[in-house]
Amino acid sequence: MKTNRERFGLALIAIALIALPFVLAAAGTAWVRITNFAVLFVLLSLGLNIVVGFAGLLDLGYVAFFAVGAYVYALLASPHFGLHLPFWVILPIGATVACLAGVILGAPTLRLRGDYLAIVTLGFGEIVRIFMNNLSSPVNLTNGPKGINRIDPFQIGPLDFSASDTLGTLVFSGPIKYYYFLLLVLLAVIVINRRLQDSRIGRAWVAIREDEIAAKASGINTRNIKLLAFAMGASFGGIAGGMFAAIQGFVSPESFILNESIMVLAMVVLGGMGNIWGVIAGAVLLSFVPELLRYTVEPAQMALFGKLLVDPEVLRMLVFGLALVLTMRFRPAGLWPETRHRREMDADRA
Amino acid sequence: MSTNLLEARNIGKRFGGVQALKDVSLTIRSGEIYGLIGPNGAGKTTLFNVFTGLYPRDSGDVRFAGVPLTLESPHAVAAAGIARTFQNIRLFANMTALENVMIGRHVRTRAGVFSAILRTRAERIEEAGIRRRAEELLRYVGISDHADDLARQLSYGDQRRLEIARALATDPKLLALDEPAAGMNATETAALRSLIEGLRDDGLTVLLIEHDVKLVMGLCDRVAVLDYGEKIAEDVPEAVRANPKVIEAYLGVGTR
């Protein structure tokens, strides 16, 4: 049971999250977009956390599932094939296809662990990207490096996510509508993650991470349970990918490079592998701080020195790298690590 | 006459140049405490690993509770009713003691991803049952005070107990313990002994590898002796103790 204090805190957070886009919109619609991408990264991190954080399987090709979801959406809702299915049909399809991709990656790698698994998953991520780059002939499936344009936005009845609506004095721009949708999906994903973590399956994942031999000997079918981790993680990636395609309006292989996999992994590790709240914090930090720097470094230098001394992009990567190194030095388990004793979850079970 | 729970015939296992097990046959009867002793490197742990499906065997077969045991996957062996502990304790170090035991219930429960996500009624009932049974077992082995502590924070003796509780959680017919008294002091060993006797009184069959010959002789109904991968004796403790081959293996000539 939750205490009144906790309820009050949750209500405050909810109000803040609901009001957030209008505050951001005052600073510029760009900030709403940045927030949307941050939420997408939170979703990706939560998906990867199942594989890396819970089950302990190091996956360096996670962006492949994001790509699969994005391309499924792009192919089924764009002029490329002349298909225009509604998003609520496509997102589940994307999740399913990504889930299958997860199983395809998982099945041959079940015996691998640690660095060997990392290399294979890295290769898998690259293979998916290369496919997308090259599946343009003889049949033009992906349109190659040019990618797919003019992807349909979300549409619910008369509500078009690419246009603005006004409600009294409030202006609901496209990004703001996507923001609320993303928030709903995020809420669902958090609930799903917490329930999984605190279930028979979630415990089995952690057991495999802790000691695979003991897990086997204790009666866990490690093969199936690992495949399940890959499949679940991949499905979340696929859903995030579909939303990415719709929000962005175009997809190309460039969006799904190794760097993105590493970025998501960094979010999981920085935040605290295995702890949902830590992972969310990691993803939010690593999404926003670089953008903040991007918007502040240039004006700050101009004001101070009258000219640009350090390229913002360079500084961004420098700060990013430094933050990671410092975190790993001083908080090796992440900013907000997993604590398994006296979890609140135990309390709301009882 | 008691029935046979486990019958192993002509088990062979080789690691490169080492013949770790050579034609080992043994029979464990329902309800007994069966001791397995032998010098270091005799192949005791290897035999455990073969029985529990962790190592593939080169030859021989095993019948358990009247049916052939395929020994292909450890989880299937656990499902069939053999549970084990490890010579070098293998707990889930960063899970709580309670969670460690809850893992043992995995094989006797069935909730999947969807029922967990939906928190169906059946899932909640099952989950409550898992928790209740795990708490019971922690009490049974005497470490319920540490239910919420991480396994790695437990004392050595408590870790051994926790491993037994986790094994018991799988509802085994045969509990196989690999040197459970190793590293324990006299008090802990005495407590372990009464725990094992209690298990037998509750009808469980126990296979016990032990270095502490006194403990084995005092506790076991029958004892087998392995030496260089071969079974050199199998009898009641008094007979084994008097067996010249056994005396030679333990006090034996030559370097070992």
Ligand SMILES: Nc1ncnc2c1ncn2[C@@H]1O[C@H](COP(=O)(O)OP(=O)(O)O)[C@@H](O)[C@H]1O
């Ligand atoms: N995984 C393994 N790989 C290679 N050799 C092994 C392995 N496990 C055990 N052995 C060898 O098999 C023999 C029996 O070992 P073990 O079963 O651990 O003996 P015990 O438990 O009786 O002390 C030893 O010579 C040991 O070195």
Ligand SMILES: [Mg+2]
């Ligand atoms: Mg041994």
